[in-house]
Amino acid sequence: MSSTILDAPSPKLTLAAAVVVVGLHALTVAALVAMKVPEKPVEAKIQTPPIEIELVTLPQKEPVAVVEQEAPNVQPAPPKPKAAPIVKAQPKPIKEPVIKEKPPKAMPPKKAAPPKKVIEKQPDIIKTEAPKTPATEPKVDTQAADEQRKAEERRRAEERRRAEERRRREQEQQKAEQEARDRAAAQEAERLAAEKAAKEKAEALAAQQAAQRAAQAKAAASNTPVNFTASNADWASPPRLSFPERAARNALSGDTFNVVLVLRVNKQGGIDSVRVSQPSGNPIVDIAAQRQVRSGKFKPFTQNGVPVVGNVTLAFSYDVP
DSSP: OHHHHHHSOOHHHHHHHHHHHHHHHHHHHHHHHHSOOOOOOOOOOOOOOOOOOOOOOOOOOOOOOOEEEOOOOOOOOOOOOOOOOOOOOOOOOOOOOOOOOOOOOOOOOOOOOOOOOOOOOOOOOEEEOOOSSOOOOOOOOOHHHHHHHHHHHHHHHHHHHHHHHHHHHHHHHHHHHHHHHHHHHHHHHHHHHHHHHHHHHHHHHHHHHHHHHHHHHHHHHOOOOEEEOGGGOOEEEOOOOOOOHHHHHTSOTTOEEEEEEEEEEOTTSOEEEEEEEEOOSOHHHHHHHHHHHTTOEEOOOEETTEEOOEEEEEEEEEEOO
């Protein structure tokens, strides 16, 4: 009993052996999984070209004419006449003493048998018929002719396309040339019009300048006064106006006196003369206005850029203090 227990393997060895066996099985499974299964080569499918079937129209059966051949009407040949027997001439015998003998009796000639009438048998009429099965016509390959016809059509279409393209290019070129000519003509017309306008403007400016110079010269030489409005008057130094004291004695405070004066201004802007155009109603105010307005000075009145003598009408207002 004790010997049997001693011979049994220990649990550690049994566990180690089990681990080893499991590991070997795991390695075997991993190796089998890692192995690549050889792929079966895929056979290339052979593509069978489609069968081309060409429909051939059989010729219609034409009726076969039955030809009846008649035997020629042969007339029997006439019998040939029997030739007469040819009698050969005997040479004359030499005269010798002839012993007269009785000539032999001549045999009458045999009558010739009449010729037999030969009747030729006419051949029977032979009827021949064409074979019922129609003769198969040889198949004509029209592919080459069709290809040639298609090539000819393509060539003609290409020629038409090229001709149309050439005609279109020619039309576009003609249109572009016409547009270029029109633009050139328009530019030339504009240039001529601009030159004409510039020439007319220059002539008008020259005429205006000449007229202005003439007017300036005339205005400079003339001292005839020119009438101007109050809006054209521009004071270089305005006059000093004040209500006169003597007039205030007889006036009420707050009253207003308006007087209208006509001033003659020389070419330097000075006032040469003053006259009353519309009095204020108070002679003292009118006289004082004429005297006080001379203290001012205008900028010279001009006409065509030239200083001239001018007459200007101005209204002055006086308020009583």
